[in-house]
Amino acid sequence: MYYGIPEQTDYSGSIRVSVDGREVLASSGEDQRRDPELFPAMFEIPIEAGSELTITIKGNEKIWDVGYRKMEYFWN
Template sequence: MFGIVDKAFTKEEGPFVAINELKDSSGNSSTGEKTNSFIISGQNVKPRYNMYDVQGENLETFTYTFKEKSIFSLYYGIPDQADDSGSIRVSVNGSEVMTGSGEDQRHYPELFPATCEIPIEAGSELTITIEGNEKIWDVGYRKMQYFWN
């Protein structure tokens, strides 16, 4: 009986929702592009939903505000054909929660492409900063919801 009640009042991860538009530091929208595959640490990577990078700039900052409690996720890495200069930083409400760099990738290639999953509370602002040759892809979230939603 208690197991049924517990299940009824416990939120679970819902289906993946791709974020196909992020706002940059100036408030402009950036639509994630679909791209051909690329190689990271000898592995063929084919983004399924979207891909973001610096696109000719040295630094790009994207922000997104969550309306509901969610699990945010993305993949990241630097393609093999690019030099390893680059990094990624993710913060929630101004506090850094994840960082990665091309130097990390060079020293620990078996960990790349890497994935990042971050629990986000409703009303939180998530900021992603990409520098250099870093790419992020399949950026999205899963809303926390009750099984009947």
């Protein structure tokens, strides 16, 4: 997925991603204010299998192009 505050008008907002209640990503508009050239950011991370994926978006934070795929290794 990609995430950030594309309008860059008001940096209030945050995003949190968790799997089975365990946080795997946390970012805020304040992060973007400090390093605006890094946003919008692309986030790709291997996540252990779980039964519940939760994405919490607050304020002006936006996400797009969200997807998932099964992890594949070159030896398989």
